[in-house]
Structure formats: C-alpha cells, structure tokens
Amino acid sequence: MLGMGKIAKKVFGTPNDRKVKATRPLVAKVNALEPDFEKLSDEEIIAKTNELSERAQGGESLDDLLPEAFANCREAARRALGLRAFDVQLLGGIFLHQGNISEMKTGEGKTLVATFPAYLNALMGKGVHVVTVNDYLARRDAEWMGKVFGALGMTTGVVYPNQPDGEKREAYACDVTYATNNELGFDYLRDNMKSDLREMSQRDHFFAIVDEVDSILIDEARTPLIISGPAQDRSDLYVAIDKFIPELSEGHYSVDEKTKNVTFTDEGNEFLEEHLSARGLLPEGQSLYDPESTTLVHHVNQGLRAHKLFTRDKDYIVRDGEVVLIDEFTGRMMAGRRLSEGLHQAIEAKEDCNIRPENVTLAQVTFQNYFRLYDKLAGMTGTAVTEAEEFAQIYGLGVVEVPTNRPIARQDEDDAVYRTAREKYEAVVETIKEASGKGQPILVGTTSIEKSEFLADLLTNAGVKHSVLNARQHEQEAQIVADAGKLGAVTIATNMAGRGTDIKLGGNVEFKVLEAIANNPEGDHEAIRKEIEQAHNSDEEAVKAAGGLFVLATERHESRRIDNQLRGRSGRQGDPGRSAFFLSLEDDLMRIFGSERLDKVLSTLGMKEGEAIVHPWVNKSLERAQAKVEGRNFDIRKQLLKFDDVMNDQRKVIFSQRREIMEAEDLSEIAQDMRHDVISDLIEQYMPPKSYADQWDTEGLYAACIEKLSLDVPVIEWANEEGVDDDDIRERLEKEGDEAMAKKAVAFGPESMRMIEKQILLQTIDSKWREHLLTLEHLRSVVGFRGYAQRDPLNEYKNESFQLFESMLDGLREEVTTTLSRVRPMSEEEQKQMAMEMAAQQQQLQQAAQTSAEPSVVSNPENAKDGFDENDTITWGNPGRNEPCPCGSGKKFKHCHGRLA
Incomplete structure (x- = not known):
C-alpha cells in the first residue's frame, strides 16, 4: 500500500513538479517567438540587444523582457555554435534568472544554459560573473560561449591567475566575465588593498551564476581565502617537536575521527612537560598551563594532528620536495593552497620537506561571505537537492530539479x-x-x-x-x-x-x-x-x-x-x-x-x-548515516559562518571606509575630526570630568601634546589661569592644532597635502586592520574554552571582537593624527629616498597579494656568507633587519632576503 504522503504527491505533484509546471508557459512564449527571430539578420540580432538594453536601463523589468531576450539568445547560439537549446535548457535558464539553483543531470548542457540568464541580466550594463571551478573551464567556457555573446553584440572576458592588471580590468569591464571562485575572491581582497580607485579591477557585485555550485558554496565554504605576507621563521621549532611525536604512546592522547580533532590526556601533558623541558623548548619552572606556553602547546597540538589525522597520498602528496594538499571532494591537487596556523609546517616537518615560514594575514574572506555580496546569486550543478536546506538558510537560494531532455x-x-x-x-x-x-x-x-x-x-x-x-x-x-x-x-x-x-x-x-x-x-x-x-x-x-x-x-x-x-x-x-x-x-x-x-x-x-x-533496507540505513554526517558538517559550517559574520561586518566597515577615502577629493575635514577626537581623549585622560584643578595632570598633558600632536603649547600656564576649565583648554588645543595644520598645508601646497593625508589614512587603516585580524585569530583559538565556564563562546567572541574593533578605531585616530602632525616638507634628497622606500613597500604588498608569485632577489655568491644557501633559511643565520644580507648583495637584510623570511 502507498503511504498518505505518496498518495498526495501522486494527486497534487511535488512542490518541484509545481514549480516546473508553472514555468512551462514562459518557455511556450519563447518558442512562439522563435519563427520571428529566425528571420532576423545577424545585424538585426545585435540591434535587438541594443533595443532590449535601452528598455532594461529605462526601467522595464527583466522578467518582462525575458521571452524576447531568451529567443534572441537561442537564435544567436544556434548560428554561432550550431546548438539549439532544448526546452529543458530554457527552463534551467529561467530558474537561474529567478535566483535559484538549477539541478541538471550530467550531459544536459549546463554551459549553454548559463548564457540565457547571463545575457538577460547583462542588459542592465552592470556586468555578470559566471563562476567555474578551475582555470581551464573558465578559459574554455569564455572562448566557447564568447561566440554566442559576440553574435549578440556583447563582450566576454576571462580572469585567470597572474593576469596583467590592465588586462584584468578590461575583463571585469566586459558584459559577461568568466572566472574561478578563487580569482574572484582574491581580486576582491586585492582591490581593497589598492590605494587608487583607478587600480581597482572589480565593478559591481550585481549577478553571479556559479557552476558546480555545491562544490564552491558548500565543500569549499570552510576554507577562507587569505592573502598573507611572510612572518618569523620557526622551522627549528617544528623539527624539534616532530622528533618526539613518534615517542608518544596511545595513552598520551585521544583521537576523535568524527570531529577530526586530537587532545592530550593528563598523562600526555605530564609526558610533554618532561620532554619539552629536557629539550629546552619549555623554560625551566614554566608549566604547560602558563599563558606563556600557549604558542608552544598550539604547535605541539598541530604536530600531533599532522601525524594522526593527515595521511600521505590521501590528504596530501609530496611532489618535488613540497607538500601539496589534495581536495577531499574532487581528488585534485590544490597547488599553492596551504593549511594555516602552523599545520602545513608540521606536515612538512613530518615528511622531512623544506619548511616554508608561516604567514601573517593581510586580508581574508570566506566564499560564503564573498558570494553574499552579490545582489542576486544563482547556481548550477548535477547534485544539490540533498543540501537544499543549507542553500536556503545561508544563501537564500532555492533548489529546482530540472527534468532531463530524455528519460534516464x-x-x-x-x-x-x-x-x-x-x-x-x-x-x-x-x-x-x-x-x-x-x-x-x-x-x-x-x-x-x-x-x-x-x-x-x-x-x-x-x-x-x-x-x-x-x-x-x-x-x-x-x-x-x-x-x-x-x-x-x-x-x-x-x-x-x-x-x-x-x-x-x-x-x-x-x-x-x-x-x-x-x-x-x-x-x-x-x-x-x-x-x-x-x-x-x-x-x-x-x-x-x-x-x-x-x-x-x-x-x-x-x-x-x-x-x-x-x-x-x-x-x-x-x-x-x-x-x-x-x-x-x-x-x-x-x-x-x-x-x-x-x-x-x-x-x-x-x-x-x-x-x-x-537489500534496499541497507541502502536506507547507509543514507541515514550519511544524512547524519551531512547534518553535522552543516552545523560546523553554520557555526563557522556565525563567527565569520562578526568579522565580516567589521570588514565591510573598513573596506567601505577605504573606498570613501579613495573617492574623496579633500580629506582635511576627516583628519580634523580625528585630531579633535584625540584632543578630547587627552583632556579626558589628564583632566578627568568632575575633578578639581589641583587634581589635573597638566605636566602629563603637556608631554602628550608634544608626543601626539607635535604641539609645544603652554598648557601648564593655561591651567593656572583664573576661571579656566577643561573645555577652554580643549578649544585652545583644537585651535592651535588647526592652525599648525593650515601652515603645513601652505608649506606643502594644497594638492600635495591632500595626497599626503590620503596616503597616511590608507596606510594606517591597512596596518591597523592587519594587526586586528591577527588579534581576532588568537581570540578565536581560545574563545572555545569559555564554554567550560558555561559562557557562550559566540557571544564572548562578539563582545570581545567589538571591543577590539573600537580600540582599533581609537588607535587609528591617534596614529593618523600623530603621523600627520610630524609630517614636514622634505629636502629634495629626502624626497627621493622616501619615494624609493614607498615604491619598495608598494611592491612588497603587491607581491603578497599575488598569492603564487615569489619575490625574486639577486644574490652575489662571491660576497655571500659561508654555507649560504638561498633555498635553505637555516643557512642564513639570524641577521638583524638593518644588518647586511648574508647573500652578499650589499643590501640591508630587510630590503633583500628579509622580505622572504
């Protein structure tokens, strides 16, 4: 006997059947227009695009234009590629335009399906992004489908790694741009590290069609995109830790394969203390439980994870002496992708490979938050129904199963x-x-x-x-x-x-x-x-x-x-x-x-x-086990997203602030507001509200004015005047500060002063944001322990990260004010020197932003330190940043190999 649910489905159809049925009349409208569009010449097809574009930008809705646009696109594809789209392909295209995921089986022609909604939405003139999983597919699809868009009078671009900046800007300026998810995310981050609007590549985030949407928005959602710069080399520590991991017995730790985690037992902690102290890694008298031991404990944990949770030829392979990760979902190598927080270095130590230094984060974003920037999102895949709940909750995307052209x-x-x-x-x-x-x-x-x-x-x-x-x-x-x-x-x-x-x-x-x-x-x-x-x-x-x-x-x-x-x-x-x-x-x-x-x-x-x-029962039992795992993985991703959302709100504030600064012609008012805020903070600190004059720290205020405002003013005498209160002193300091900056503006010339203010603001925002990201990483790694004290880690993270953000903004105001107050016109010689240093700094940032590009340094073997090997950082010794580089180039270490260390 059929169950009640099955009977109801037979009578009324599933929700999916009803969606497909409701969309059939639209397909019929497109088919009815086909004979008219077949009669058009090639020039008339392009003219039709111009007409539709004018109507779309004039206020007519894209839904109303859909039948004509789809009919025009189908005819262009038939002429350009010899492919006439089936009705089910039009159905898939309609669902994509509506902001859904079209689940279409293998071989149903998803690549062609994407051209229909891409063409329709590109009529708005804001650009459409078609996202693919690898660079080969991005180039192939752009070249193949570019013929269709060309026949329609539209431009097609493709974005790929290490692309010249000018070419990249042209690609993003096209009507339809093909790119991988990685390049789109990295370009978004790179754009927000630029200091000039004209250097930015991406335009609006208007509409994106994501191919293999489940792979990109679910499988890769846990891995953030990170642009990083080099940090301190700790390779000796990884090697030392790796040597004694094999000495651990099973009673020293527990492995949880479900959550992919390892923890040390009490017995294990005693063993660690003893062995780390014997090897000189743990200072005498210091316990593993002391705050100073946090970094060491973290690295020992990563060493244990490398040995017990990461298997060669399953999670990674060793190729040409390098540890290359393998994507667990596609089985492909992820060249250039590295595990963070020292885990990759721990695996390199385990496999006796050259240990590359850890990096500090300059900018980061998750795919979840990047793709939620788009006004409208759509996706295609052969398999999405099992993850429909996650797509709906995280991205607001519905999943529609599109019927196959022929029965399976x-x-x-x-x-x-x-x-x-x-x-x-x-x-x-x-x-x-x-x-x-x-x-x-x-x-x-x-x-x-x-x-x-x-x-x-x-x-x-x-x-x-x-x-x-x-x-x-x-x-x-x-x-x-x-x-x-x-x-x-x-x-x-x-x-x-x-x-x-x-x-x-x-x-x-x-x-x-x-x-x-x-x-x-x-x-x-x-x-x-x-x-x-x-x-x-x-x-x-x-x-x-x-x-x-x-x-x-x-x-x-x-x-x-x-x-x-x-x-x-x-x-x-x-x-x-x-x-x-x-x-x-x-x-x-x-x-x-x-x-x-x-x-x-x-x-x-x-x-x-x-x-x-x-037996079918065995299948059901296994599918239930899989559904449990999927549910647990979804919960993990949802929790990660909640944490990342906190950072994302702050990232949006910083990135929009940067953009406003780049767009502004005159920043003197912003600089003035910051200076006045700093003065208010100083008054509050040294002349607390509701305090008496004899309780004021006027000497401290005088010293702070010299240090932070470069103002040598008689605040001690002012404070001794009869009837003077804190507001009077604040106003006098603001007036003195404004006059000093006005004189500076005259000395530099108004145009140079505006440029100086812009550069100082942008550079200070960037350095403060980098420091803030590192602090948040550390907070994130320890906040989980608050759960033991019956406190919600997420709420703790929200509260503390907000306080950290506020203190970062306070520090930002203070640093900008201090830097601007110390700026003075330079001699010609000083100007040349500064221009060279700024160019070197900009080049260093660009190299960090090009994730796969390694900076090249020319060494001089004749003058090099004995035993110096460019590829082995251990042979470099430990030179100071301002000492000569051991490679023999004659440059300071910080301007030579120190950039790579």
Missing part, C-alpha cells in the same frame, strides 16, 4: 555489503573482469590515491588492462576521461572523475580527430573527421549493446552528493548505463558512523566467506 535509462543497483575489505575487493575485481570481458566500459570510483593505486595493483595481478586517474596523473586527466567510454575500457579514478567531465560512449570524437590530425598534419582534415565519425558511431552502438558505462564505486563517501556525482557519469542524455556500490564493514564511513547493529545482523545471518548482503 541507467540501472542503479542496491549496495552490496561485505564483512571485510578483502572480500569486497575480491568481488570488485571479479565484477570488473566479467563486465570488461563483454566489452562494457567501467569507471571505478575510489576515495583516495592510496586506494586507487591499491586496486590498480590488484587488477594488474589479475591481468586486467586499466588506466588510473588521480592527482598524480592530473596532466593526463582530459585524455583518460576521453578514453573512459571506449569499448572494454577500465578506468580507476578518485573523485576527480566526478566533476566537469563528460564520458561519452565509444570515446570522445573531438579528441580522436585532434590526435589523428596531429599524427597526419598534411592529410585531408575533413576526410579524417568523416572517417573517425563513422568508426565512432559503430563503437558507440557496440558500447550501448554491452550495457553502456558501468560506474562501480568501492566505498560510500561522507556525502550523498559525491556518490550521486559519480553515479551521474553514467546514463547521460538517455544512454544506457549501470551503477553499483561495493562496501565492507571496514570502510571508514561504516567504521566511524555505521551502526554496530548491521555487523550483528550480518553475523546472525551466518554469512559465508565472500557473500554480500544486498
């Missing part, structure tokens, strides 16, 4: 659960041999590099020919994926094969054509293409007859989404296909989150060696 013909089998991993892998190898024997292509999903290579060894021993796709072979990714659909192909892959790749049955025609032309460049290219297309058609039919692509997963992931992505590689555009999951009770998910009851059930059933349990 893939067979999804129930999970097969084995007692042990050995039995599971034996069954996997047998199944692969059987399927490839009849010519069926197989994609085998694994969760780590280590497991993909373990399975590859098993297949080699079994005599099965195969390809392996993981972060080690990422250069051959396109070729391996192109061949994965060929007759009898066996491809072992990590999650890399689950994203942004289409596996076509019979192989990829374009790859075959390019390969044949490369081998025979003099041949008739058209004839080569025809011959390959004919051969491909027969290959495709043979693969379909063998059952289509077989996706065989060897483990379930923590997230149902990742499993669905892997399944989605098979059965594209109505192709036949098959998917199956082979599991064991020794798998990580089953071991950590699976119920013990399942093991008891399997034991009770008296399963024989090599037997598996296959």
